[in-house]
Amino acid sequence: MxxxxxxxxxxxxxxxxxxxxxxxxxxxxxxxxxxxxxxxxxxxxxxxxxxxxxxxxxxxxxxxxxxxxxxxxxxxxxxxxxxxxxxxxxxxxxxxxxxxxxxxxxxxxxxxxxxxxxxxxxxxxxxxxxxxxxxxxxxxxxxxxxxxxxxxxxxxxxxxxxxxxxxxxxxxxxxxxxxxxxxxxxxxxxxxxxxxxxxxxxxxxxxxxxxxxxxxxxxxxxxxxxxxxxxxxxxxxxxxxxxxxxxxxQGAPLLVVSGSATELTRKQLRQLVAERGAAVHRVPVLPGSAVPDVEAAVAVLGSALAGAGGDDIVVFATVVEDADVQPTTAEDAARIPRSLATAVRRVLEEHPVDGLFTTGGDVTAAVLAELGSHGLDISGEVVPLAVAGALVGGPWDGLTIVTKGGLVGNVGTTVACLDHLRQTVELDRRRVASARTSHRPPPPRTKETRT
Missing domain, CATH: 3.40.50.10840 (Putative sugar-binding, N-terminal domain)
Structure with missing residues (x-):
């Protein structure tokens, strides 16, 4: 509200x-x-x-x-x-x-x-x-x-x-x-x-x-x-x-959604924790599988965002430690980004964020589709192959985003991306925005807030 x-x-x-x-x-x-x-x-x-x-x-x-x-x-x-x-x-x-x-x-x-x-x-x-x-x-x-x-x-x-x-x-x-x-x-x-x-x-x-x-x-x-x-x-x-x-x-937190299993991504997330104090939460998975448990994921991410402030960074990652990497079938590999994106969308309906960072091409595509976005309004590259912009269309139209692949950059790239996202959000917080009557319909509201 x-x-x-x-x-x-x-x-x-x-x-x-x-x-x-x-x-x-x-x-x-x-x-x-x-x-x-x-x-x-x-x-x-x-x-x-x-x-x-x-x-x-x-x-x-x-x-x-x-x-x-x-x-x-x-x-x-x-x-x-x-x-x-x-x-x-x-x-x-x-x-x-x-x-x-x-x-x-x-x-x-x-x-x-x-x-x-x-x-x-x-x-x-x-x-x-x-x-x-x-x-x-x-x-x-x-x-x-x-x-x-x-x-x-x-x-x-x-x-x-x-x-x-x-x-x-x-x-x-x-x-x-x-x-x-x-x-x-x-x-x-x-x-x-x-x-x-x-x-x-x-x-x-x-x-x-x-x-x-x-x-x-x-x-x-x-x-x-x-x-x-x-x-x-x-x-x-x-x-x-x-x-x-x-x-x-004081605004809402920044959300990092990571669906990449690369070693570089894990190093980048560790660097983000060390330099920016990000709170990392591993995505819960179904028993004997690498596929996210959607209901459990909604509970974990919802709790994390509910307790976060405008200066916080919340990381939701499928792989955090080396031990989290599991052999995955082609079928499960296709289900992982879809299930993760579904959980993210459900949580964002209840808990706003000021900016979104995604890493992993399949996860990024799934998240954009789940959020109803038609595409991105690109503002530029933070570093080569790490793109900044805003969602176009859908309930989260205008949400600031930075996205990159799991093998893009060096150890400090994710920190640089979040710093760029933070700077953009801070500028946006001081901006007076205007919405047209043709703006998108609002996302679903909880039973408690419906009147």
Whole structure:
């Protein structure tokens, strides 16, 4: 699942919010969900933050709410759900805020409170006394009051919300935001005790947003309560920090799949362990055979990836030690890569990886086929005959890969390949990606995550 799911009403705002999360150290992607909300599920398996744009700013309130609900359902579960609204409060602010909150409440089975902090300090949008200001001016005194499709007639945040929702709202004023932290926590706690459904927070700096988010989390500690944010992005990032998401979401591990029985491959894997601390797991085999036991292999690899972090390298190899090499019939030689690839695919449906390295020609071909890839988008050679690129087509379209044959290179070649893979992944983690509505259907989800 994604750490953070954001519902945005337009693409420009979605991209800006994804960039904010990327700057906070999370892998962020934008996905166009205006016509197909199911694209979100596929993105959630690969990124920490998915910002889904519904293109509904100028839609009817009913349509905007329905699109927002669909995104939340498809992207659930997430540790934080955000409703990305316009910095000048145009569009269906109240309708989407209520829709997102209601859908999270239904899915989580817990009380939901919305933190609405529409300030975007670095863009000159400030909230003072519950009034939204654009470069120091009330919204109705700026050109947004003359917007042809969604004119803004008032700067009062609570009044704008009341136009489309009956959820109860309370203001956290600037004096409280900037006062002692204990008083801020107490004020939010008092509002929660009164049953408030939306907290509107004043803010003119990012520090103010951090203070409010941190206090909100503290005030709700020990309660069965889920926070949802409704803002242009900065408050959502602040809430992610307050929940510890920017510190814990460090990406997924790299996976090495080795189906080569060559002596060179074994030396390369040993070198990878010595130089990069890779964790090696031998593929379980059927009794009296060299053919992988698929069920046992799924269990071993699944456990290994579940316990691995974003800085880890997990090796899954048919041959690790010299003693692992066994005489193999032609029939078994054909079954080995297919069975190994099946196990890898099943595990990747549940445990994402940031990059894939395969060694052994037959295994590479089997893995690509099992993952539904049509081929590779080649970026170049790491060393002669060791190729880098990304999968094209299938559920894992775009997954970074390096592949080579079992007799390619020298002892240090696999280390070089993993270093290249790591560098590519690190660059990708800082990149804001965009998914089209024609993107592939998501891989199957577990029963626990279906809703």
């Amino acid at each position: 994604a750490e953070v799911l954001v519902v945005a009403d337009d693409l420009t705002g979605a991209n800006a919010t994804a960039a904010d999360f990327a700057s906070a150290g999370l892998r962020a992607a934008t996905a166009s969900a205006a016509t197909r909300a199911d694209v979100v599920a596929g993105m959630a398996a690969r990124f920490d933050v998915v910002v889904a744009t519904t293109d509904s700013r100028h839609a009817s309130p009913e349509e905007a709410a329905a699109l927002a609900r669909a995104v939340v359902r498809t992207g659930w579960p997430a540790r934080l759900v955000c409703n990305r609204i316009d910095t000048t409060l145009r569009g269906n602010v109240g309708a989407t805020t209520e829709a997102v909150a209601d859908e999270v409440r239904r899915l989580a089975g817990a009380r939901v409170v919305v933190l609405c902090a529409p300030a975007h300090p670095t863009a000159g949008r400030h909230t003072i006394g519950g009034t939204q200001l654009l470069d120091g001016r009330r919204l109705e005194e700026t050109e947004v009051a003359r917007d042809a499709r969604s004119p803004v007639r008032t700067s009062e945040v609570a009044q704008i919300l009341r136009q489309q929702t009956g959820l109860s709202a309370a203001l956290v004023p600037m004096a409280t935001v900037t006062g002692p932290a204990a008083d801020l926590v107490a004020a939010i706690g008092s509002a929660l005790a009164d049953g408030v459904q939306i907290l509107i927070a004043d803010a003119t700096t990012e520090e103010h947003l951090d203070r409010v988010a941190t206090a909100a989390v503290a005030a709700s500690a020990g309660q069965e309560l889920v926070w949802v944010t409704s803002d242009p992005g900065p408050c959502s990032v602040a809430m992610a920090r307050a929940l510890g998401l920017t510190r814990t979401a």
